[in-house]
Amino acid sequence: MADEDRRRFLKVATCAIGGGVGLAVAGPVLTLLADPAGKTTVTTPTTPLDLGPAEQFRAGAEPHRVDVVAPIIKDGWTAARDVVLGAAWVRRTAPDKLVALSAVCPHLGCAIGWDAIAGNFLCPCHDSRFSVAGEKLNGPSERGMDELPLEVRDGRLLLTWVRYKTGQSRREPG
Numbered sequence: 001m002a003d004e005d006r007r008r009f010l011k012v013a014t015c016a017i018g019g020g021v022g023l024a025v026a027g028p029v030l031t032l033l034a035d036p037a038g039k040t041t042v043t044t045p046t047t048p049l050d051l052g053p054a055e056q057f058r059a060g061a062e063p064h065r066v067d068v069v070a071p072i073i074k075d076g077w078t079a080a081r082d083v084v085l086g087a088a089w090v091r092r093t094a095p096d097k098l099v100a101l102s103a104v105c106p107h108l109g110c111a112i113g114w115d116a117i118a119g120n121f122l123c124p125c126h127d128s129r130f131s132v133a134g135e136k137l138n139g140p141s142e143r144g145m146d147e148l149p150l151e152v153r154d155g156r157l158l159l160t161w162v163r164y165k166t167g168q169s170r171r172e173p174g
């Protein structure tokens with residue numbers, strides 16, 4: 001075989017092997033990258049979350065803060081367990097009525113706390129105050145605290161987490 005033919009053969013063989021390796025690697029990588037595209041993206045669970053026995057909330061007691069934890073949150077790429085979404089203040093207002101208020105301040109989203117001395121809610125960031133029922137008393141917040149959907153099923157308290165837009169008077173899911 002002449003030198004010229006040998007060089008041509010080696011050139012073609014190198015290109016063929018390189019192309020084959022490239023295709024072998026690209027196939028799985030492209031499949032992996034495209035895989036989440038067909039899956040549902042979940043940012044916040046819309047199913048009710050179990051806050052425990054409803055009887056733990058007694059009539060006449062102060063609001064009780066509960067962490068709102070999603071057992072699992074999935075998106076196209078990842079799955080995370082026990083994700084803290086936020087917190088809620090729960091209170092029994094009558095023997096058969098429970099109310100949950102989001103602890104997310106409607107002003108700019110800080111965590112609202114209970115001021116046991118004043119008997120109302122206080123956001124420490126800019127001093128917005130809210131009554132025990134969640135109505136705005138004073139401060140820069142443009143609306144009262146956001147009530148969250150709540151139900152009792154088989155003695156368990158189930159809460160649906162909703163994150164509302166902050167910084168506006170209208171209550172709108174964010």
Ligand code: FES
Pocket residue numbers: 105106107108109110123124125126127128139140141
């Ligand atoms: S974030 Fe609550 S008062 Fe500003």
